[in-house]
Amino acid sequence: MTQKYDKEFKLHAVQLALESGKPASQVARELGISQKTLYGWVAKYKETLDGFYGQDGTLGQPVSGNSRFNRRDIIVR
Numbered sequence: 001m002t003q004k005y006d007k008e009f010k011l012h013a014v015q016l017a018l019e020s021g022k023p024a025s026q027v028a029r030e031l032g033i034s035q036k037t038l039y040g041w042v043a044k045y046k047e048t049l050d051g052f053y054g055q056d057g058t059l060g061q062p063v064s065g066n067s068r069f070n071r072r073d074i075i076v077r
Helices: 007-019 024-031 035-048
Strands: none
Touching (some): 007 035
């Protein structure tokens, strides 16, 4: 049976993978998910954001021009 994860968990996992400096394999292991799952979430996250890294190296702004748009709303299902 396939495990379902909520949006907050997925966003947390993606942020750890992109910002922690740890290898994705280690992040996946620490969260109890497969590397394939984590890589899929990261790929989907990157697809939905334009320039996902800001000037300071942290995750950037969403693609949408709507300033009320929240990246938590676009993380993979």
